[in-house]
Every structure is written in C-alpha cells, then in structure tokens.
Amino acid sequence: MNPDRNSEAGVHPSAVLADIARLLDAGDEDAARRLAESLHPADAADLLERVSATERERLVDILRGPFDPDILVELDDAIVERVVDRLGTEQAAEAVANMATDDAVEVVEALDADVQQAVLDGLPRIRRTRIREGLAWPEDSAGRLMQRNVVALRDHWNVGQAIDYLREADGLPEDFFDLFLVDRGHRPIGAIPLSRVLRTPRSASLTGIARRDLQVIPADMDQEEVAFRFRQRDLISAPVVDGDDRLLGVITVDDVVDVIHEEHEEDIMALAGVGAEDNFFQAVMETTRSRFIWLMIHLVAAIAASAVISLFAGTIQELVALAILMPIVATMGGTAGIQALTVAVRAIAVKELTPMNAMRAIRKELLVSGLNGLLFAVLIGGVAWAWFASPALGGVIALAMAINLLTAGFTGSVLPVMLQRTGFDPAVASSALLTSITDVVGFYVFLGLAAALLL
Known part of the structure; x- marks a missing residue:
C-alpha cells in the first residue's frame, strides 16, 4: 500500500479495506493491524463510518488492544455507540480515561444511558467525577465544551x-x-x-x-x-x-473550530427542515420520524395555497392560461424569499444583523426585491403577451410578479428578525412560514387580478 495514499486526499475506504482483507485472508493479522494503526485517527474514524456493519466490526477487532481514544473522538455520534458496543464497556472506559476532559464528555454524551453508566463505572473516581460535572452543564454550553485541565x-x-x-x-x-x-x-x-x-x-x-x-x-x-x-x-x-x-477550565481554538462546523451544519439542515442528527448513519425509523413533522407543516402550507386556488376555480376554468402561468409566480416568489431569508439568517448567525441595523437591512431588501420585481415583471409580461397573444394577461402577470417579489423580499428579511426576538431559532422556523406566505400571496394576487381585470 502506498504510504502517501491518505496523506492529502484522505482515506480511500475500498483500497484500505481491500489491503486489510487480503492480509487477514492470508493469516497475517499483525500486518493488517499495523496497516490499520498507521492511519491517522481522523482517517481511521472516517473509514469506520463509511464501511458496512460487518466490516466495521472486523476493523474494530483488529484495532483493539489498546484502542486509540482519538478515533472515538473523531467518530460521528451515531457511530460511537456501535463501536463502543463492539469494544465492550471495559475497553471503552480505558479509552475514555485517556482522553482530554472535553473530548471524554463529548464521547460519553453520545452513548445511551445504560452504556453511558457502564462506561462511567469503569473509570477512576476523579475522572468519573469530572466527566459527570461536564455532563451536568447545559447541552451546547461552554461548560460542556471546556477542558478541566488548565495551567x-x-x-x-x-x-x-x-x-x-x-x-x-x-x-x-x-x-x-x-x-x-x-x-x-x-x-x-x-x-x-x-x-x-x-x-x-x-x-x-x-x-x-x-x-x-x-x-x-x-x-x-x-x-x-x-x-x-x-x-x-x-x-x-x-x-x-x-x-x-x-x-x-479552558476552551481552546480546536474545540471552537468543531463548534463552528456544528453550528453551520445545524443552520443548513434547519433551513431544509432536517434535524442536525439526521445523517447517513441514523436508523431509518429515526430519520423518518425526524422528517415527518416538517413535511406535515409543509403539507398544511400546501393545503392553504390550494385553498386559495380553489376560491378562483371558476376563473381558472374560463381562462386556462392562468393554470399554466400560476407556477411561475409562486416559484419566483419562493426563490426571491429564500434569497432574502438566507442572507438574513446568515447575518443573524454571525451577529451582523442586530436590532440597531435591522430596519436598514429590511429597507435594502425591499429596494432589491422591488427592482427585481420590476425587471421580471417586464420580462414575464412580455413572455405571456407573446405566448397567449393577450396584452391584458401579460399586464396581470407582470403586476402579480412585482407584488409577489416585493412581498417575498420583505417577508424573507423580516421573518428571521421577528422569530429571533420572540425566542425562536430563525433558521428552523422561517422556511415553512416563508413558503406559505409567498405561495398564498402569489396565487391570490395573480388570480384575484385576473378575475377582476380579465373576466
């Protein structure tokens, strides 16, 4: 195996596994162990995460005796317990005992209550006390993050x-x-x-x-x-x-880098209505449960938009072109709203958007969405006029486009600010509300104008 294979590009699981499997099949377990132990702990953790359950058990077996504690630190929370189950609580406790306090708290926190207790019972008394003190602090607090050993x-x-x-x-x-x-x-x-x-x-x-x-x-x-x-x-x-x-204790920059990654990941997942714990390693039923509630919220929003459309069923029957053009208004409003929302959520996360400058930021988004509304109103108005040979229809969709993009920009910038002031995470709650508002406003304005001006 090329010793530089993992130095820059990271682990190649298939190649490493193939080499280890070849050595094990040849009966050379010591060589297989040396190969696995030569990996950097982060690379070994990546390998354990990517392979199948059977291959993971085989890898853990050749890495034990003693198991490098840094590998446990680098593992995804969903995989930690599976590796600990294979190691056994006695060897897991030995690994935890050799970690920095903050790393030990993070690993023990990822375990189920009964496994957690068994691992803690296997630790020296002072070590066990310090980890329990760390776990007593609120989740995602500095107390959980700090290292107790300090100069x-x-x-x-x-x-x-x-x-x-x-x-x-x-x-x-x-x-x-x-x-x-x-x-x-x-x-x-x-x-x-x-x-x-x-x-x-x-x-x-x-x-x-x-x-x-x-x-x-x-x-x-x-x-x-x-x-x-x-x-x-x-x-x-x-x-x-x-x-x-x-x-x-003390918090060091390496811990903060992990926090920045976690918070960034949480915000991205929350904007899509997915929990931070939802990943490729989570069980199917747990993933289904975590996504169900958010999908239900969006279903209610979709029903609300459909209810608005139903108010104009007669109008749509008389003018089929409206059904063809409706998705354009809704899609453009949703896209403009997400743009404003993403900028606002990001600014709140890095503390650039504060009560002091919130009105200035909202005014800017109103101006941007207003200008884009005018530009796309002219564009879609011309398209609709040429498509259906109806200048009146082009005017209706142009006006609806301008109003919906203005509404979307305003809502996308205001919602995160309002949610933050009321104690809600703007990254979590904004997306579903924004979709509901832009769809309802877009359909109502477009169909309402059509009913008033075209029929």
Whole structure:
C-alpha cells in the first residue's frame, strides 16, 4: 500500500479495506493491524463510518488492544455507540480515561444511558467525577465544551518559578497555549502566552508580562456565543469561570473550530427542515420520524395555497392560461424569499444583523426585491403577451410578479428578525412560514387580478 495514499486526499475506504482483507485472508493479522494503526485517527474514524456493519466490526477487532481514544473522538455520534458496543464497556472506559476532559464528555454524551453508566463505572473516581460535572452543564454550553485541565499560576510567581512548575508538575494538559494567573480566590486575573514566557528572563514577574484584557467565558454561555467571541477577538484559548468567577477550565481554538462546523451544519439542515442528527448513519425509523413533522407543516402550507386556488376555480376554468402561468409566480416568489431569508439568517448567525441595523437591512431588501420585481415583471409580461397573444394577461402577470417579489423580499428579511426576538431559532422556523406566505400571496394576487381585470 502506498504510504502517501491518505496523506492529502484522505482515506480511500475500498483500497484500505481491500489491503486489510487480503492480509487477514492470508493469516497475517499483525500486518493488517499495523496497516490499520498507521492511519491517522481522523482517517481511521472516517473509514469506520463509511464501511458496512460487518466490516466495521472486523476493523474494530483488529484495532483493539489498546484502542486509540482519538478515533472515538473523531467518530460521528451515531457511530460511537456501535463501536463502543463492539469494544465492550471495559475497553471503552480505558479509552475514555485517556482522553482530554472535553473530548471524554463529548464521547460519553453520545452513548445511551445504560452504556453511558457502564462506561462511567469503569473509570477512576476523579475522572468519573469530572466527566459527570461536564455532563451536568447545559447541552451546547461552554461548560460542556471546556477542558478541566488548565495551567493556573499564582500571581506572585516569577517566570523561573513558572517554568520549573511546568516541567515538574503532574496533571497538566498535554497541549496548552496560555498560562492563566489567578488570585487567592482562584479567579483569573491575567493570561500569558506560552511563547512570551519562553522569551522572558527568569527573574521577571508574571504580572509584568501578563495580558489583563481577558475574555472570560461563563460556563453557561451558549457555544455559538463562545465561537463568536473567539472569531471576533482571534483567541487561541479562553478561561471558563463559574457564577462566582472562579476558574473552572479552558476552551481552546480546536474545540471552537468543531463548534463552528456544528453550528453551520445545524443552520443548513434547519433551513431544509432536517434535524442536525439526521445523517447517513441514523436508523431509518429515526430519520423518518425526524422528517415527518416538517413535511406535515409543509403539507398544511400546501393545503392553504390550494385553498386559495380553489376560491378562483371558476376563473381558472374560463381562462386556462392562468393554470399554466400560476407556477411561475409562486416559484419566483419562493426563490426571491429564500434569497432574502438566507442572507438574513446568515447575518443573524454571525451577529451582523442586530436590532440597531435591522430596519436598514429590511429597507435594502425591499429596494432589491422591488427592482427585481420590476425587471421580471417586464420580462414575464412580455413572455405571456407573446405566448397567449393577450396584452391584458401579460399586464396581470407582470403586476402579480412585482407584488409577489416585493412581498417575498420583505417577508424573507423580516421573518428571521421577528422569530429571533420572540425566542425562536430563525433558521428552523422561517422556511415553512416563508413558503406559505409567498405561495398564498402569489396565487391570490395573480388570480384575484385576473378575475377582476380579465373576466
């Protein structure tokens, strides 16, 4: 096998599996194990996710003894439990015991209650207590995200004392970027980048080289807000504190990168009415349940649009061209609305759209949708006139197009703002409401104008 195969382009599951299967069939289990263990943990996790259940069990069997804990960290939540079931709770507990606290909380959280309890029971008491403390924080909070091992130094130390402590102390994090100064109450009062410590004479005091402009993260802060602070201030790490401002742990940028990915994925899935947990690894019935409610909402919206059409059944019977042109009005309104909605939801997510500038953003969308409405009104009016040799019909659909695109732009920009102010996630609830409004308005305006002006 080419050793560079996975270095840049990622794992090629069929090729790796073929090599492993060939070695196992030849009875060379040690070579198969070496090949599997040579993979980066992220690549090994990708491989475990992509293969069939039988192949996954075979891979886990050759990777055990001991199982690399980083592989569990990289796995999708839906696959973690399946791998743990194959490993057994004893070996899974051994892997969890060798993870950073934040990674251990994430892995244990993905397990069902009975498996979770069995794994926790297999951990050392202190380790088990720390993980349970992490799980006690609200989901998607900084408390769940933080690593409990943190480098905290007394503010009266000098650089030499700090360096000696870092060399000799046990229980420090494997990787860290900042040293945090704490007072007698264990409250953070400053931070020192590790590079600054290494470049400073031993006799210098820590307080003299510390940064005082700390970005302290409350443990109950939502992880999306945490990610926003890291992005705004270009942070590498930040201390996490409790309600009394005592230092609890630290959040590092690698954890925040994962949060940004998760939140981005959730917003994309929510706009389509799909839950964040809905993926290729989820069971069929669970996926069906998660999508049913959203499909039901859209069914109600479609019935509402159909009810509007039924009000003009007689009009449509007398002028069949209306039935041909109706989808154009609805589709263009829906598309224009989704454009405005996507821009607004994205702006809210990155905190660019706030109550201070909301009216300005809405006015801009009104202007854009109004201009597009006029342009497409002229275009579709001319098409309808030429198609059906009826200037009156062209005028009706042109007017309906202009009104519907203006409505769509306004609704797409206003809905997310209103939903956010009322406590709803704008990414989740906006799409179905927008579709209902643009369809109902588009059909009602088009058919209503036709009934009034053409018959």
